[in-house]
Amino acid sequence: MQSGFLNFYSGALSVLQSRADLIADNVANADTPNYKAVDLNFDSALAAQLTDPDTQAAPEYRADGVVGLNGNDVSLDSERVEAAANGQAMMGAATFLRQSTSDLLTALRPNAGGI
Amino acid sequence: MGIDIYSIVGSALDAQDARMGAIAANLANVDSITPPGGTPYRAHEVVFEAAPVAGGTAGGAAPDLGRPETWMPETGMPETGMPEMGVSVAGTVQSNAPPVQTYDPGNPYANAKGYVTGSNVSQVDEMVDLIDSSNSYAASVAVLQQSSPVDQQMLASFQVS
Numbered sequence: 001m002q003s004g005f006l007n008f009y010s011g012a013l014s015v016l017q018s019r020a021d022l023i024a025d026n027v028a029n030a031d032t033p034n035y036k037a038v039d040l041n042f043d044s045a046l047a048a049q050l051t052d053p054d055t056q057a058a059p060e061y062r063a064d065g066v067v068g069l070n071g072n073d074v075s076l077d078s079e080r081v082e083a084a085a086n087g088q089a090m091m092g093a094a095t096f097l098r099q100s101t102s103d104l105l106t107a108l109r110p111n112a113g114g115i
Numbered sequence: 116m117g118i119d120i121y122s123i124v125g126s127a128l129d130a131q132d133a134r135m136g137a138i139a140a141n142l143a144n145v146d147s148i149t150p151p152g153g154t155p156y157r158a159h160e161v162v163f164e165a166a167p168v169a170g171g172t173a174g175g176a177a178p179d180l181g182r183p184e185t186w187m188p189e190t191g192m193p194e195t196g197m198p199e200m201g202v203s204v205a206g207t208v209q210s211n212a213p214p215v216q217t218y219d220p221g222n223p224y225a226n227a228k229g230y231v232t233g234s235n236v237s238q239v240d241e242m243v244d245l246i247d248s249s250n251s252y253a254a255s256v257a258v259l260q261q262s263s264p265v266d267q268q269m270l271a272s273f274q275v276s
Contacts, residue, residue, distance in 0.1 A: 013269075020265075024120045024258050025165075025200040028127030030251045031134070032163040032202055076254045083258050090265045098272040 009097040011049040015042060015057070016090045022059055023083045026074050034071035037062040037079070119200065120262050126166075126201030127255040133204045134161045134248045138241050145236040151226040155214040156234035160244065164205035210235055 019040050029035040038059040045057035065073030137160055144156040212235040220229035 020262065021119045021123060021200060024123040024127075024255075024262075025202075027251070027254050027258050028123050028130070028200075028202040029163065029165045030254065031131075031247070032165045035165045076250065080254060080257060083261055087261050087265050091268050094265070094268040094272045098268075098274075101272065 005100045009093055011046055012093050015040060015045045015049055016086055016093060019086050023079055023086060026079050030074045030076055032072060035074065037065050037074045123201045124255050124259045126203060128252065130163050130202045130204055131248050131252040137161050138245045141236045141241050144234050145238055147234045148224050149232050150224045155232050158210040158236040159207045161207050162205045163202050166201045
């Protein structure tokens, strides 16, 4: 069965999940000397994921951080904003996925009228 | 969200806890004195290191632990996604600040010139460090709390009714 939406949401959620992990990693390393914040480029990561589901996009450094005296450029505020935005995107994708699966189930069920 | 985020945040909370423990030990010893010839208490703080991230883009002087890329500490199962992430305590460093010398000739610990050797802990430094640490702790907890409703929604998405 070709269910394109499953592939799409699988890819999107997988990229969002990787981003959530990276953001958590950035927050965890907010006090690690010489650590530089990393993130995924969502567009290219999703495109790569949809072409080949086994691919794993390489994280990239954030370019906008201010490097502190200990060589760390994590900003807790911007990481929290990113985490919130990423969480909302996941919620959105999961909500759409839920609607799509329930539509699919409705289509698969036999007609209640018995026609 | 995956199990991964819990282990990452868990490692962060562990590390911040170790840091706050060091701060508490320093503050507790701020008034410690030593007899002449003894080693005065020296302030110490913990240093963190990052676990290596896939693609080797993580900063920091994370040592090569010699583990295969797909090694997973929790389950021992080969992992297709990211290798382990998080933070760990690399070690402790001691402050090189000179110990405080107080003139108190009546003190039994005073040296020949009447000075008592105290610790080199700076209360202000420790308090600032404590605020920073508890900020980071709070941010990690916020990431955890924020991931919880997403988890619920993900579970609901795959619920077939």
